[in-house]
Amino acid sequence: MILQGKSRVPVREVVLHCAAIPTGYFDGQRPFQVFATINRWHTERGFTNGFGYHGLFMPDGQFYEGRPFTMIGAHVIGHNSGTLGFLLIESRKITQIGDFDDWFTRQQELSLKARLRVLPGIETVSGHNDYAPKLCPGFKVQTQDWL
Ligand SMILES: [Zn+2]
Numbered sequence: 486m487i488l489q490g491k492s493r494v495p496v497r498e499v500v501l502h503c504a505a506i507p508t509g510y511f512d513g514q515r516p517f518q519v520f521a522t523i524n525r526w527h528t529e530r531g532f533t534n535g536f537g538y539h540g541l542f543m544p545d546g547q548f549y550e551g552r553p554f555t556m557i558g559a560h561v562i563g564h565n566s567g568t569l570g571f572l573l574i575e576s577r578k579i580t581q582i583g584d585f586d587d588w589f590t591r592q593q594e595l596s597l598k599a600r601l602r603v604l605p606g607i608e609t610v611s612g613h614n615d616y617a618p619k620l621c622p623g624f625k626v627q628t629q630d631w632l
Pocket residue numbers: 501502503560613621622
């Protein structure tokens with residue numbers, strides 16, 4: 486079980502996000518560059534600890550770590566404590582093949598599922614749109630599709 490923050494809140498849920506940027510914006514960038522850009526955006530928005538997610542998944546499935554899992558994130562108002570926030574970086578390839586139903590690549594799906602399998606204590610996978618009137622992550626997230 487992952488425990489977060491000074492009060493050691495058990496982490497039982499992962500919340501998925503998209504970057505809400507034009508599709509393909511990060512094409513050709515290395516994971517570190519994507520991290521650095523979003524870290525700057527979050528710092529400019531006044532997030533005390535910068536990058537608000539616990540990690541991001543590149544379109545090719547590469548994972549890049551963000552906040553330590555034991556640190557409370559800044560990704561979903563009212564539900565940051567006891568959750569991990571993961572960001573799925575949009576790919577231009579998705580729109581090139583004309584498949585608008587998919588908001589993530591097959592590689593991202595496999596990579597995320599593999600990571601969820603080794604995270605202790607996760608019972609629920611949700612989307613930002615379950616907690617806020619937002620499109621993010623662009624689709625309806627259902628636990629049984631991911632765990
Ligand atoms: Zn979001």
